[in-house]
Amino acid sequence: MSDMTYTSGGEPPLRFPKTVLFKVGGATFGMVDALLEFLRVLRGTIRFSIWGKRPKGEVLNQMYQVGNRSLLFVCVTLGCLGMVLVYQILLQVNRITGDTSQVGAEFIKGMVHAFVPSLTAMMIATRVGAGIAAEIGSMMVTEQVDALRMCGVEPIEYLIAPRFIATLTMTVILTVIALAVAVGAGSLMAWGSFGVNPAVFLSFDKVTPGDMITGITKAVVFGAAIPVVSGYCGLTTRGGSEGVGSATTRAVINSSLAVIVLDFILSALAYFFLQSKGL
Amino acid sequence: MARPSRLLLDPLGAVGGAVMDIATHLGAVVTLLVRVLRSLVPPRFDLPELWRNLYKMGNQSVPIVMLTAFFVGGIMVVQSAVFMKRFQATSLLGWGAGYSVLREVGPILIGLMFSGRVGSNNTAELGTMVVTEQIDGLRALSIDPMRYLIVPRVLAMVIMLFLLTVLGDLVALFGAMLFGKLIIGLEFGVFYAGLVSSLGVSDLTHGLVKALVFGLIIALTSCHFGLNVKGGAVGVGRSVNSAVVGSALGIVLSDYFLTYVLT
């Protein structure tokens, strides 16, 4: 009897490290598995985007879908953010120096190499990334992806590659449009609330070739990351409606996170290799 | 496969349709808000559900928010480093990073990530419950879905996003400080001095009020789209998509108005 009490009392501390190890081990295996699968999707996407065959007009169709879904959304959000940023900056500048002549030029420079590419990509990750995962996830749970494979079609080639090319192209285009909208809205805000003349505000003097290269590189990299991450989330959908929901959730969060981490890396690279050399 | 563009064929109709669509959703969200408020005075909701949701949502979002905030702090420093260096004003870095993180970047990005993680998960959960007729099941057991499901979730999201923003602000400032040292060699002390000398409590509260409003917007939007799922698994995916887009739109638009109102 006393023996029994001892064993049952002594069991939890014995079991505890074991379960923790088990869980950590399982999670590590899961992560390695997921990473390998992700790399497979990435490799396949790049390979099929270059050499694969696609149904005629599918890339254009997808580009239209991406543009149609996100043009208005991106314009409204980036327009608002442009105005808010100008407002906050001018508030501070007025408090400290009161010299508003340089604000426009610095604002536009910051928009080109930093804010517009990353915020546009965040919005596209939300709109398009979730859409890709929801579409492909629904096709997974209704066995349409299996049906494609039974017809001798590689899902990455047929579903992801066209979305990859389309999202990449459209992200660059939308970033340029968003830049125009954000700068325009910001200049209106500066003019309306602080009386800064648009002719003074809209100055591209401070924008260097380095800023342009940084901005475009960011748009391209984000535009490539979003469809691959979301497509991967869609293709790993399991289970019924819960599965589709969680695939869509994972796509939003993972592609947004990818944008933030890549933004950090690219900004650091730009600082070391371009900006600190005065480019 | 390409459908003809309505935006080109019938631009007025397309824009009008979009406006009507937004108005319908907005109306439904406001109605939902009224119903939530009505069950709050006097408080009639399931308290254990609130705790369970707080725990679950915190669990889901703390790691992702901390990671985001850490990198956002880094991004703020890297992107303003060249500017600060040019003006020989590296001592202003603490002020610049603090100002933008506390007022704008912190609440917005943490809000977007929270919407992506918790809001969309909430939509998916509620949507699945609708699709599998579990909500009708609750009603059949004469349990009010409002009190049992919706109100605890809305409250939990508002509280949780507020707490996460406090935590995220701290982590972002820590990240900025760390990367300021690593990348432009700015001493911690200088950063800290810049931070405390020119920032006031108002900068912190400015961001935290925003966090409260964002939390409410995310909560109501995600519940609304979750409860109105139609059409099985495909519908759940579509609703999650609409919910995150609606939340992002709500966050950015309300940020615009709040910035005015709060200064």
Add this chain to the structure above:
Amino acid sequence: MIRLKGVHKRWDRPVLDGLDLHLERGVVWGLIGPAASGKSVLLKTVCGLEKPTSGEVWVDGQEISGMDEREMMKVRRKFGMLFQNNALFDFMDVGQNVAFPLVRAGGVDPEEIEERVASRLKAVGLSGSERKMPNELSGGMRKRVGIARATIASPPIVVYDEPTAGLDPVTTSKIYDLLRAIQDQSHATVMAVSSDINALRTFVGRIAMIYQGRIIYDGLESELDGCQDPVVHQFIRGELEGPL
């Protein structure tokens, strides 16, 4: 035509547990079993949609479990498959759905594809529905489109996963009539899974039962009633008392 040797498949629990099977060319084989007994997994393993954890899967003289995705694509062309929920492509109309296996196989010119789609749709009783979208059709009609798509390329092996799930008894009989008519023309090797045992028995020549990842009965349909295994006995009669 199809041979499985000691096939194991496990996720968190064993799903297929040392399975052996041999199907000759032209046999019409039915598979029954309780829910979650591994029926669908078995079909997907044979088609190469799932890889077995261990064991060999031979299709038409080729071992497929060790193949990579590209080699597998060629093997899959030998199959026509009807999925549980039809898995019609919802972004294509009926005509494009049915034509898809031919279009992908290549080497058939567009006019011939159109002709074959029309005659296939006529055979399943859906003449002239080429331009309809799948979501405009009833459950039975979608099933017919799925059957047309599975059989249009005249594959030597046809797999039917729950061909009558969710259909009423009359529609069920009509679908099996259709399957029989198709079989009389094509003489393909057929694998069919269904939980509607009685309807399935009117279609197949050989029937097997899977239970806990193993095949516990495999023999002529006419001899199923005489089987002495208590699990089979209970399952086909739907009795409450027994090992299940």
